[in-house]
Amino acid sequence: MSEAAEVSVAAQAGRIAVRKTYKLYIGGAFPRSESGRSFEVTGAGGGFLANAALASRKDARDAVVAARKAFPGWSGATAYNRGQVLYRVAEVLEGRRAQFADEVRLAVGGSHKSAFAEVDAAVDRWVWYAGWSDKLAQVRGGANPVAGPYFNFSLPEPTGVVAVLAPQDSPLLGLVSVLAPAIVSGNTVVVVASEKYPLPAVTLAEVLATSDVPGGVVNLLTGRVAEIAPWLASHMDVNAIDLAGALDAPGALADDLAVAAAENLKRVVRLPVSDWTAEPGLDRMIATLETKTVWHPLGV
Amino acid sequence: MNVAGDIAASEQSLRRFLHGLPGVDEVGARARAETLATRSIKTDSKRQAIDLAIAMIDLTTLEGQDTPGKVRAICAKARQPGYGAPPVAAVCVYPDLVPEAVAGVAGSSVKVASVATAFPSGRAALDVKLADVKSAVAAGADEVDMVIDRGAFLTGRYGLVSEEITAVRAACGDAHLKVILETGELGTLDNVRRASWLAMLAGADFIKTSTGKVTPAATLPVTLVMLEAVRDYRDFADRQVGVKPAGGIRTEKDAVRYLVLVNETAGEDWLDPRYFRIGASSLLNDLLMQRERMATGRYSGPDYMTVD
Amino acid sequence: MRFEYSPAPESRAIVTLRDSYGLFIGGSFVPGSSVFKTISPASEEVLAEVTHAGPEDVDRAVAAARQAYERTWSAMPGRERGKYLFRIARLIQERSRELAVLETIDNGKPIRESRDVDVPLAAAHFFYHAGWADKLGYAGFGPSPRPLGVVGQVIPWNFPLLMLAWKVAPALACGNTVVLKPAETTPLTALLFAEICQQADLPPGVVNIVTGDGATGQALVAHPGIDKIAFTGSTEVGKEIARACAVSGKRLTLELGGKAANVVFDDAPVDQAVEGIVNGIFFNQGHVCCAGSRLLVQESVYDDVLAALRRRMGTLRLGDPLDKNTDVGAINSRAQLDKISELVSSGEAEGASRWSAPCPLPDRGFWFAPTVFTEVSQAHRIAREEIFGPVLSVLTFRTPAEAVEKANNTPYGLSAGVWTEKGSLILWMASRLRAGVVWANTFNRFDPSSPFGGYKESGFGREGGRHGLEAYLDVTGSADV
Secondary structure: OOHHHHHHHHHHHOOOOOOOOEOOEEOOEOOOOOOOOEEEEEOOOOOEEEEEEOOOHHHHHHHHHHHHHHHHHHHHOOHHHHHHHHHHHHHHHHHOHHHHHHHHHHHHOOOHHHHHHHHHHHHHHHHHHHOOOOOHHHHHOEEOOOOOOEEEEEEEEEOOEEEEEOOOOOOOHHHHHHHHHHHOOOOEEEEEOOOOOOHHHHHHHHHHHOOOOOOOOEEEEOOOHHHHHHHHHOOOOOOEEEOHHHOOOOOOHHHHHHHHHHHHOOEEEOOOOOOOOOOOOOHHHHHOEEEEEEEEEOOO | OHHHHHHOOOHHHHHHHHHHOOOOOHHHHHHHHHHHOOOOOOHHHHHHHHHHHHHOEEEEOOOOOOOHHHHHHHHHHHHOOOOOOOOOOEEEEOHHHHHHHHHHHOOOOOEEEEEOOOOOOOOOOHHHHHHHHHHHHHOOOOEEEEEOOHHHHHOOOHHHHHHHHHHHHHHHOOOEEEEEOOHHHHOOHHHHHHHHHHHHHOOOOEEEOOOOOOOOOOOHHHHHHHHHHHHHHHHHHOOOOEEEOEOOOOOHHHHHHHHHHHHHHOOHHHOOOOOEOEEEOOHHHHHHHHHHHHHHOOOOOHHHOOOO | OOOOOOOOEOOOOOOOOOOEEOEEEOOEEEOOOEEEEEEOOOOOOEEEEEEEOOHHHHHHHHHHHHHHHHHHHOOOOHHHHHHHHHHHHHHHHHOHHHHHHHHHHHHOOOHHHHHHHHHHHHHHHHHHHHHHOOOHHHOOOOOOOEEOOEEEEEOOOOOHHHHHHHHHHHHHHOOOEEEEEOOOOOOHHHHHHHHHHHHOOOOOOOEEEOOOOHHHHHHHHHOOOOOEEEEEOOHHHHHHHHHHHHHHOOEEEEEOOOOOEEEEOOOOOHHHHHHHHHHHHHHHHHOOOOOOOEEEEEHHHHHHHHHHHHHHHOOOOEOOOOEOOOOEOOOOOHHHHHHHHHHHHHHHHOOOEEEEOOOOOOOOOOOOOOEEEEOOOOOOHHHHOOOOOOEEEEEEEOOHHHHHHHHHOOOOOOEEEEEOOOHHHHHHHHHHOOOOEEEEOOOOOOOOOOOEOOOHHHEEOOEOHHHHHHHHEEOOOOOOO
């Protein structure tokens, strides 16, 4: 083609966008799946959006290792510090409001207005959870008036590594509503994004990576829930599993996962939510908390 | 020292003495070290501190791959760091390289310190450890850095630890003895206090934090506790023992923090290479870079600092 | 070798002092009835002219607060109120150096303290309370507790910005609006805080700052448009306010003086205990309501502890508050210096032994060298009255029971310290000490989540934590909806 003709073609096409590559988020880095696989993500209109990484059981295994490694640091940080980090995430999220509204609208459809409403709700939800970090102990803990010369108090503590199956139909607000409650108290997580709408989750991972969240606190897998979730549900180094993303799955997936989880007595979270915009309450935070009670005598 | 002798007379009395020392509140000790680390040392006091820190360095190379060439290089750097800086206090090497070190610092004020006693683990029979010491001393070492038996310490066999130190002290002859507590393995600041007193009662000339082969090595809170110990020991036994933090001290900022710690804990009597040393290798270049910045007003760079 | 620290001054350039400050009412700075000057207690230089709010000015401020309450703030969802508080917290962090320097030059406290303690804690208070704004239903006061309305707050000069944070943050989080009167000698950080409220786009009238003296405070406290009063200051003034509120029926919380006992047992971790003693009474020049102003040391370790204490006091650095290495700053005012001197003279007159570490005092400004009195008995004025300065009174005890008895033998009850390695003794002492805050093996530790307040004449009500919210909520159902 002549140079003039090339210039003319480019002029007709307008500026060519630099498309984002959507990878996994493990240990603070963005690797592709070790399996080398990807899967096609289509938008609300049926068109091609992107190829997302198709996570394998080995990716899930690596994610659990990363989460476990990050647990001592994250659970050992002060509640104030965790609250600060989560608030920072909200700040960065807010800064990318337009970007997320686009991602949501391209994924689930709907109007610009409804997309912005979802993003705003997600940011506010995140801020709500950020503010719980340094209050949970006061609301869920306290001194117990035992009959004897003992000082006795109960404290909530994070359970450890939590596998979270993000809700299928709410790729941002729903995602935030299952992720934040797990990490605010000091748990570290492996999230399996919505299978239908995985892209907002990856963009959220970018926000986490640039918001002082230590690597490994949140790990994100995109792919087939039915393929990866069983590996997480049966993993002996995972302490809890939130089945939100499997509750409406075909067959008895949620039940099967719960049965697999029983092998090491994982805390299983089955809390269906019909309206993600409603104020969540404490349930999801409590579900991944242990309670420790300490005794000490009083005497000279 | 009679009193020391009475205390060390039996495993039991030594144990009672060491466990009768006041405890250390870890959070409080850390907080004190952190507050002292906020001291701002500027202008003249910074210049003074940099030169003092340089003069207190035991320039160290303790690697399996050490060779005579390597030792000659650090000796050259030790006696003449460059840029008008004073020589360091000593070089610190493995016993079999002491002859090279002695030759390398001959004619200068730089001392030769040798590690010994199956450094760094200390896991060998006593006669092997003593032979290690004697070979270093015979080769001309001015100072010996020994390690305590941490296994024995952690099982409460304080008498055994004490006897080893006393035996090594005797084997040192005129050489000064630094006793490495390996604080990173002791677990608690209470243990650091007890190990410090144990070493001093057994005749240490210096107590030293670490071999540098274990993390954590020297830290400010650990050194704080050791400085409190030597201060209290001088009141108790009328003998002044030195302190050497070693390992992990890499920047001028770190070094100055240690000097502040000495100044405000044990006091100015310890602000002297005879009673305070810093075991380090890369620290020297950072001190020299800061020295250059103070002198010229410009930030320097690695190209201008010799690799040793 | 002598290691003298060269001067290490923090630069004043970061602060832009105006020549003159108005009152902050309805979101803007406005003139008032008259002006007065605020000085630096370290140098006695005049820093700025500040407006004195007369009764009409207080009236305007209360009206602005009422309007903001009714039209904007009480209707705003907690979630949105919280976001304003988060903004304020962030702004305090962003302007932290400026606030710290300003606090130091107006108050006299060392820059290290304002930088490392006052300002970070102030930001933390706003962060903590921001998170409560939309969670009040979980605080244990019912499903949807209502605010009280307009609150009048009077704060002291010892921690100007921090006391402001302790007052304003919970008040706003709970949905109230505020009229706050800073102390006469330390108005400047409150006025900078007003600028921060503007930068945060806080709706006008939600926070109002009325500078002035005791008369301004009285006008505020007596104002019929105020639903609730929070006062931190002297017990004497606190009692006056309590009398007034007994008649008016206004809700009231008071945080007053103290004469805390710092109890050191024979098995205390000595070096840390000495740090705790020093911190307890010389931190902030002893201008601390919860200061450990009475050292109760077990007689068996008296000599060792006192020797260690004197040695440690010898390393305290007194001088220019803007020098980063200063430990002890200036006394806040001539008036306070006179009070300290008077009580110290009484100590000598009553037979106690006075000792200070050698300490050159600057020529200008108000200074008092850290001082220890030994051979003090409970009957001495210096053991009973709050000195509010860097003066420690040392008494002894023999047994835990005696320690408790002596520690409690005071009309005050704000705080206490216990130093021992024995856990059960700590808890036994804590259960018997009549004090609102007990510090074990530490002292002067504060956190927005930790309730603070006194027993007896140290006041009533708590600030901070879940308990602290109660003061700003209608928990009895008696306030107007």
